[in-house]
Amino acid sequence: MKRRNFIKNAALTSAGLAIGNSLNNCADSNPKENATISANSTVEVKLPLVIATWDVKNATARAMEVLQSGGNALDAVEQGCMVEEADIKNSSVGKGGLPDRDGNVTLDACIMDKHGNCGSVVYLQNITHAVSVARKVMEDTPHVMLAGEGAKQFAISKGFQEENLLTESSKEAWEEWKIKSEYKPIINIENHDTIGMLAIDKNGDISGACTTSGLAYKMQGRVGDSPIIGSGLFVDNEIGGCVATGLGEEVVKTVGSFLVVELMRQGKSPQQACEEAISRIVNKPNSDYKNFQVGYIAVNKKGETGSYSIHQWFSMTKFQDGNNEQIQSDYYVKS
Template sequence: MKRRQFIKHTSLTGVGLAVGSSILGCDDTNSKKITEDHKSVITDLKSLPLVIATWGVKDATSKAMEVLQAGGNALDAVEQGCRIEEANEKGQSVGKGGLPDRDGNVTLDACIMDKHGNCGAVVYLKNITHAVSVARKVMEDTPHVMLAGEGALQFAISQGFEPEELLTEASKSAWEKWKVEAKYKPIINIENHDTIGMLAIDKNGDISGACTTSGLAYKMAGRVGDSPIIGSGLFVDNEIGAAVATGLGEEVVKTVGSFLVVELMRQGKSPQEACEEAIHRIVKKPNSNYKDFQVGYIAVNKKGETGSYSIHQWFSMTKFQDGVNEQIQSDFYNKTDHS
């Protein structure tokens, strides 16, 4: 609901309270009109439940929707959806099989956030495939928001997670080839990494989100990007909507991107308008070298409207709604480099 519509709606509500018994004395014609007005508000909502995620991850959104259709909540859905990609060894960007840091260690970052604003995160986690589930345990079973490194690993083991080697032969081979020159430069849409960020609204209209990644490939040991940072990689406000980011994390952190998208929606912007404005905040910064990196956002508001936008072409969002699970190409800012 846009701010102007909200003001109009709440003003009418206030009038209704003021006249009280007068409404009870209305004739059938006025009662019918009130009912029709109410229906028009309800039909303005998009069909629920729904799931959206960064990039082409139909298996992940399918799993999340399966949870929702079985009566599960949005928090369960985003966790289970993200776990699909974490277990996908061929992805080389999330969970097992992720590309390592320059020392050959696969380290994972993840976070999760529920409808109440509770959140949990892990950073620099080794030897545990399902970082998103560890993040949920941090949220639910500790007084903390974030655990890092060895502490995160020991906590995961104490919660029953089984340690395993995350560096697959394919990722090891790619790392060994990289070591020949040992150079790092982001490649747009193949930033030597990527992320799955997922947002869901369940049948009750409640929103949750999650984000998980193996981060920049061949990064310096200890590097953490935006993905596990609440407000940067992910933010959920159950009264307004939610957003998640992907791309070069350092640039997302500088503008606290996902929080910014949600706050723009709070001001009355649609999810699409909010994603576009957040990208503009990055590219319009003094001395921005945005032509050398990619950032993309996806967002959903309380009405079930969605949006996505990126700096460069070929970013996409997967959306599962009304029985359709589809990958949608995002609009983008830098059209000068493309025909």
């Protein structure tokens, strides 16, 4: 089932959801070159490893294919995200993404390598593979982020082809939304979500990427957390990485992905860190958390993983040791 419809159907028996967007950063280490690392004194975690937000088995399968053929974690997360960007049935990422209020599909993406290098694009139009443009920003410019027309012209200069990203089905959904549209986001009508991915290669190095078309029917020019390093994505190669999805404005307010990684630095497990980061959101004064969704996934240097969300029905895809599986996340609101 498509994530947007899945969220919408789930909301009939749960609190309102509004799924948004994600990011990462890295550092160097001296890992052993073998396929397993000790997660603790009794458990061994096999590498390579890929995790991603939502049920995206085709994307994690592509990432694992890259890793098993000798590619590194950075190549894996880029190519894994590209699978979803090219899928016109995925209305939250790349071509086929739902547009803003004016009918324009605008993309945000970022990527981060093991050295802490990162690249980002915001409000990118007419280019399908925003994550790849973000990588070019990281590798071929002195900048971290390019926006709007500048990002598009840079992409074209690097050989990316312009194309119309508004598919007929997304256009029809937009036309239907306009009939009863409201100025503010309508939870469970303007659902949105992000593809965020983290990978650890056989050398134990971590990279991450995030890509999205953002909040459906957003105000023109709106940017969420996904392309913002430290909010939607953060990776520290000595510690681990985190990706966020959900209402990006709420993730930005707590610099969510950076927070999760720093909590892991302090000794918390990925699961504990994700839970603490969600608690920071829901326990803010006057938090309206019952009417929006945020979810985190994380991995530490040991290869341990975690996921947690405000509401039910958030999930993580995990590919490890030959198993490519969807894992339902635990969540804060139980009733």
